Amino acid sequence: MTSALNPKYSFDTFVVGAANRLAVTAGRTVAESPGAAYNPLFVYSGPGLGKTHLLMAIGHAAKKAAPALNIEYLTLDEYVEAFHASVAAGQGDAFRRRFQNVDVLLVDDVQFLTNRKEMQSELLRLTEALQAAGRQIVLTSDRPPAEIADLDERLISRLSGGLVVDIATPEYETRVAILRRKAEERGARFDPGVLETVAQAELGNVRELMGALNRLVAFQAVHDTSINAETVKRILGLDAQRAKGAAEKAGPVPAAAAGGDEFGQFLADVTVTVGKAVEAWRARVGEAVLRWEGEGYRTHRLEALLQQDAPTAVDEAIAGFAEDVERLKALEAEVGELDPQAAGDSVFRDPERLQEAEQAATKVRDGAAPPPGPSAAFPLAAYAVGPSNQVAVSAARAVLERPGKKYNPLVLVGKSGLGKTHLLNAVGLELARGRRAVVACLSTQAFIDELIGAIDGNRVDWWRARYRRATALLLDDIHLLTGKERTQEELFNLFNLLQDKDRQLVFTAPAHPNTLVGIEERIVSRLEGGLVAEIKEPDRDVRRAVLERLLAQQGVTPEPALIDYLADRPADSVRGLVGLIQRVIEAGAAQDGRPVSAGLAREVLEGQAPRDSRRSSGFRTSGLVVSSLGGVKSREKMVWDWIDVADRMIEEFR
Amino acid sequence: MSLVNFTTREITCKIVYYGPGRSGKTTNLHYIYGRVPDSRRGRMVSLATQTDRTLFFDFLPIDLGQISGFATRFQLYTVPGQVYYNATRRLVLQGADGVVFVADSQARQLDENLESLQNLQSNLLEHGVDIRTVPLVLQYNKQDLPRELILSASDLDDALNFRGVPSFSADALHGKGVFETLKGISELVLKRLAAGTTA
Numbered sequence: 001m002t003s004a005l006n007p008k009y010s011f012d013t014f015v016v017g018a019a020n021r022l023a024v025t026a027g028r029t030v031a032e033s034p035g036a037a038y039n040p041l042f043v044y045s046g047p048g049l050g051k052t053h054l055l056m057a058i059g060h061a062a063k064k065a066a067p068a069l070n071i072e073y074l075t076l077d078e079y080v081e082a083f084h085a086s087v088a089a090g091q092g093d094a095f096r097r098r099f100q101n102v103d104v105l106l107v108d109d110v111q112f113l114t115n116r117k118e119m120q121s122e123l124l125r126l127t128e129a130l131q132a133a134g135r136q137i138v139l140t141s142d143r144p145p146a147e148i149a150d151l152d153e154r155l156i157s158r159l160s161g162g163l164v165v166d167i168a169t170p171e172y173e174t175r176v177a178i179l180r181r182k183a184e185e186r187g188a189r190f191d192p193g194v195l196e197t198v199a200q201a202e203l204g205n206v207r208e209l210m211g212a213l214n215r216l217v218a219f220q221a222v223h224d225t226s227i228n229a230e231t232v233k234r235i236l237g238l239d240a241q242r243a244k245g246a247a248e249k250a251g252p253v254p255a256a257a258a259g260g261d262e263f264g265q266f267l268a269d270v271t272v273t274v275g276k277a278v279e280a281w282r283a284r285v286g287e288a289v290l291r292w293e294g295e296g297y298r299t300h301r302l303e304a305l306l307q308q309d310a311p312t313a314v315d316e317a318i319a320g321f322a323e324d325v326e327r328l329k330a331l332e333a334e335v336g337e338l339d340p341q342a343a344g345d346s347v348f349r350d351p352e353r354l355q356e357a358e359q360a361a362t363k364v365r366d367g368a369a370p371p372p373g374p375s376a377a378f379p380l381a382a383y384a385v386g387p388s389n390q391v392a393v394s395a396a397r398a399v400l401e402r403p404g405k406k407y408n409p410l411v412l413v414g415k416s417g418l419g420k421t422h423l424l425n426a427v428g429l430e431l432a433r434g435r436r437a438v439v440a441c442l443s444t445q446a447f448i449d450e451l452i453g454a455i456d457g458n459r460v461d462w463w464r465a466r467y468r469r470a471t472a473l474l475l476d477d478i479h480l481l482t483g484k485e486r487t488q489e490e491l492f493n494l495f496n497l498l499q500d501k502d503r504q505l506v507f508t509a510p511a512h513p514n515t516l517v518g519i520e521e522r523i524v525s526r527l528e529g530g531l532v533a534e535i536k537e538p539d540r541d542v543r544r545a546v547l548e549r550l551l552a553q554q555g556v557t558p559e560p561a562l563i564d565y566l567a568d569r570p571a572d573s574v575r576g577l578v579g580l581i582q583r584v585i586e587a588g589a590a591q592d593g594r595p596v597s598a599g600l601a602r603e604v605l606e607g608q609a610p611r612d613s614r615r616s617s618g619f620r621t622s623g624l625v626v627s628s629l630g631g632v633k634s635r636e637k638m639v640w641d642w643i644d645v646a647d648r649m650i651e652e653f654r
Numbered sequence: 655m656s657l658v659n660f661t662t663r664e665i666t667c668k669i670v671y672y673g674p675g676r677s678g679k680t681t682n683l684h685y686i687y688g689r690v691p692d693s694r695r696g697r698m699v700s701l702a703t704q705t706d707r708t709l710f711f712d713f714l715p716i717d718l719g720q721i722s723g724f725a726t727r728f729q730l731y732t733v734p735g736q737v738y739y740n741a742t743r744r745l746v747l748q749g750a751d752g753v754v755f756v757a758d759s760q761a762r763q764l765d766e767n768l769e770s771l772q773n774l775q776s777n778l779l780e781h782g783v784d785i786r787t788v789p790l791v792l793q794y795n796k797q798d799l800p801r802e803l804i805l806s807a808s809d810l811d812d813a814l815n816f817r818g819v820p821s822f823s824a825d826a827l828h829g830k831g832v833f834e835t836l837k838g839i840s841e842l843v844l845k846r847l848a849a850g851t852t853a
Contacts, residue, residue: 262689263694266836266840269840269841270726274844
């Protein structure tokens with residue numbers, strides 16, 4: 001499985017400054033003359049400084065310069081996966097051949113080679129083969145080759161043998177240039193001095209810079225006022241980070257030795273003769289055979305053509321074969337998303353067995369389960385909006401308007417009980433309305449549990465595939481990832497994959513991602529790259545709206561005084577508000593259906609109700625009361641009247 | 655043996671140097687061996703008697719590398735020229751894609767040349783091959799010898815080349831005409847591909 005080059009990432013959109021000039025120049029040189037200048041080119045930098053962008057830009061430029069070139073971009077993870085899949089399918093050699101025919105190989109994130117001995121030797125072999133054939137290799141990593149833990153010495157020297165360049169943190173001028181370019185791309189206008197102030201903030205990487213810009217764009221959209229340099233500082237928390245220095249090594253390019261005089265002449269003559277002699281149609285068929293065989297398909301049908309002296313309709317036969325292979329590819333890709341193990345089946349590699357492949361695909365299609373979806377209990381319509389959560393809600397609406405394009409990822413932060421989960425599920429429900437939408441919406445805990453289950457059941461591939469075909473991924477309580485290294489790695493890969501395909505990602509967390517401990521920096525940086533929207537304690541508007549909805553759900557016609565009274569009471573969370581109302585309604589029910597009114601509420605909440613009356617009603621037995629409200633099932637859940645402290649102390653002294 | 659294999663993208667040419675004893679077949683191979691870069695040639699196998707006469711045959715594989723996407727290999731063989739090794743000659747001739755007939759230009763060797771040419775024809779027939787269909791070139795070797803001892807190229811053409819195949823004057827010891835001959839036979843062999851014959 002390889003990713004396509006993202007058209008957004010070209011040299012035209014790459015802002016060049018002192019920090020990355022060397023890397024970009026080397027990249028351009030490589031793209032102009034693949035295999036001739038720096039081979040391999042090794043680019044390293046901290047997260048969010050443009051490694052992937054540079055890599056894809058090289059791919060685009062090389063393709064533009066020579067459209068016939070075979071260019072392959074993939075992350076190391078995809079490379080590993082492709083290797084495993086081909087080994088599983090018994091096509092290890094085809095895998096090797098496929099990569100040996102690549103003219104420009106772009107590999108992202110090679111730092112994950114750590115502890116993967118067999119992949120290291122595979123990559124070493126491939127690097128040697130490609131270099132020997134004069135093909136270009138470009139690799140990126142978050143650290144130089146020598147610092148990748150557990151890396152084979154030979155691979156280190158091989159990777160360092162070309163040119164090793166780093167991309168440093170952009171300096172002030174570049175940061176301003178980047179911000180201007182991005183603001184322009186988004187059609188956002190800022191007062192003079194605003195972007196300069198953001199640039200002064202010295203954010204650690206470009207992704208964070210984008211996050212800051214997103215926050216400003218969102219702020220302006222919500223408040224409909226333009227921001228000045230002063231407010232910028234308030235909106236953004238200012239933090240500074242510094243990156244490392246530069247290093248480079250240059251390797252010699254060996255020149256091929258020329259053959260002897262007479263022999264060279266002879267060779268040239270033979271070459272001409274062979275070129276004339278090999279009949280055109282045989283060459284075409286031969287090429288087709290070589291190509292498809294290289295990709296791991298059975299080519300009996302074409303080989304049979306070569307046995308004939310003068311077959312008719314050669315081109316039609318080749319085209320038909322190619323068509324069948326395309327169909328097989330489509331089927332394999334589809335099945336691969338649903339169940340990678342089934343995709344390794346040899347029927348997907350034999351055009352003669354297209355029928356069987358179709359049947360196999362149907363079978364897999366029927367058996368695939370979608371990932372967990374959003375809960376229907378949280379519709380967007382029921383979400384109360386007020387100044388305290390307006391930023392988050394308008395960000396959510398922007399996401400719904402242009403999923404995956406505007407704020408990706410969207411991170412909702414706020415304390416417990418403020419409605420993050422509700423908003424998350426509401427977004428999920430809305431996204432799920434789309435045609436062919438597969439929305440994965442679940443708690444991080446469930447996500448972790450599923451992964452553990454998949455590892456346990458030895459079907460991680462299937463688990464991955466399930467999430468990879470999601471058109472949106474929404475994870476609740478992302479802070480639960482703390483210390484779950486494997487889940488973080490899986491999420492990291494999933495994140496990159498989905499983001500590349502412009503699929504929406506939404507997360508919730510109790511606090512800003514960079515304050516969460518135990519979560520890897522690369523994930524934090526990616527979370528910050530989108531929009532981090534905070535939900536604050538519910539304001540009066542939100543409280544009113546929630547109260548009205550809750551009372552209506554209980555069949556209570558609220559009197560304005562009651563709403564006013566309750567809405568004016570301070571509440572630090574929506575969940576707290578729900579508890580409040582439940583207590584009032586309970587009290588009403590306990591007092592023989594006394595209507596719920598402001599008076600009753602005041603009695604219950606401010607403790608004016610005479611204790612005796614309640615005692616006589618026999619409710620004091622346990623101090624626990626079952627709520628008649630739907631949400632609370634257990635007797636133990638709702639405590640609305642604590643035991644008299646004095647009683648309790650006597651009990652303990654006994 | 656398949657000459658051109660499109661599925662494996664290989665071209666293999668077996669070329670046999672034929673001719674009477676002491677006409678210079680092995681010398682041809684030695685010269686070629688000396689001009690081919692190390693990386694391109696295999697080990698030259700030569701089974702010779704103590705007096706350097708070819709006892710069985712010489713074999714020289716040459717790898718021409720990728721040509722038009724085909725891995726191209728030439729296998730050069732010589733046969734023992736002496737009359738009594740005919741069984742070996744027939745064996746080596748089997749599956750040949752082309753034949754270089756190395757004639758001794760010395761006037762007194764003319765009969766041996768004719769005899770050997772007839773022997774070639776009959777040995778090919780033994781394999782069911784008509785000499786007229788096999789790519790064949792003639793090489794008139796030892797043209798460096800004094801004029802009075804040898805026949806000129808045109809005389810030899812008249813005497814031996816009644817089929818009108820390409821012929822080359824040569825001095826194999828010093829390399830003159832060796833590669834021209836090899837090129838001549840290669841072209842003939844490879845052109846047969848154009849007819850689509852994968853002999």
